[in-house]
Amino acid sequence: MTSVMPSAVYLQVATSILDGALRLAGINQARAAMWVTRRGLEELVGELLRQKSIDVGYGNMRSKLVCLAVAYKSRPDEITAITMAWDQLSRGCHHHAYELAPTSGEARHVVETLRPIVQQGGG
Numbered sequence: 577m578t579s580v581m582p583s584a585v586y587l588q589v590a591t592s593i594l595d596g597a598l599r600l601a602g603i604n605q606a607r608a609a610m611w612v613t614r615r616g617l618e619e620l621v622g623e624l625l626r627q628k629s630i631d632v633g634y635g636n637m638r639s640k641l642v643c644l645a646v647a648y649k650s651r652p653d654e655i656t657a658i659t660m661a662w663d664q665l666s667r668g669c670h671h672h673a674y675e676l677a678p679t680s681g682e683a684r685h686v687v688e689t690l691r692p693i694v695q696q697g698g699g
Contacts, residue, residue, distance in 0.1 A: 583623065583694045586616025590687050594680050609683040610668040613690065617661060620694055624648065637662060654693050661686050 590609040592598040600608050621640050625632060628647040632640050641662060645655045664686050668678035 583616040583620040583690075586612050586619060587687055587691055587694055590616065590683070594684050594687070604677045606678045606680045606683040607668060607671070609680070610665050610678055610686065613683065613687050614662075614665040614669055616694070617658065617665060617690060620690070621658065654696075657689055657693060661690055 589598065590612040593600065593605055593609040593612065596605075599605070618637065621637070621644055624644055625640060625647065630643055630647055632643055635643075641655075641659050644658065645652075648655050664682070668682065668686075671677075
């Protein structure tokens with residue numbers, strides 16, 4: 577049985593990684609923070625959809641983001657921020673030999689973009 581961590585906890589862990597309070601040996605710290613933030617964003621989207629009684633089953637994140645945009649038409653700026661954060665996190669989480677790793681500044685920017693949204697409405 578797994579327990580679900582609220583999205584705010586994931587953002588706090590990501591911040592701890594970026595601040596150096598939590599060190600992960602052998603792993604790019606910014607990329608690790610992006611992975612943790614991405615998981616927190618997944619939790620946030622799930623919570624926001626549950627608040628509207630929307631069950632997307634096993635739909636992928638892109639489908640969930642579309643449902644979120646429809647359900648929260650009155651909050652377009654937040655939905656745009658969530659969608660852009662998802663795109664940034666998806667790019668930052670994947671390693672490609674021909675691309676530079678994400679910087680801690682890029683990771684911190686995504687965390688700080690999501691923090692007020694998480695505090696207001698999600699987890």
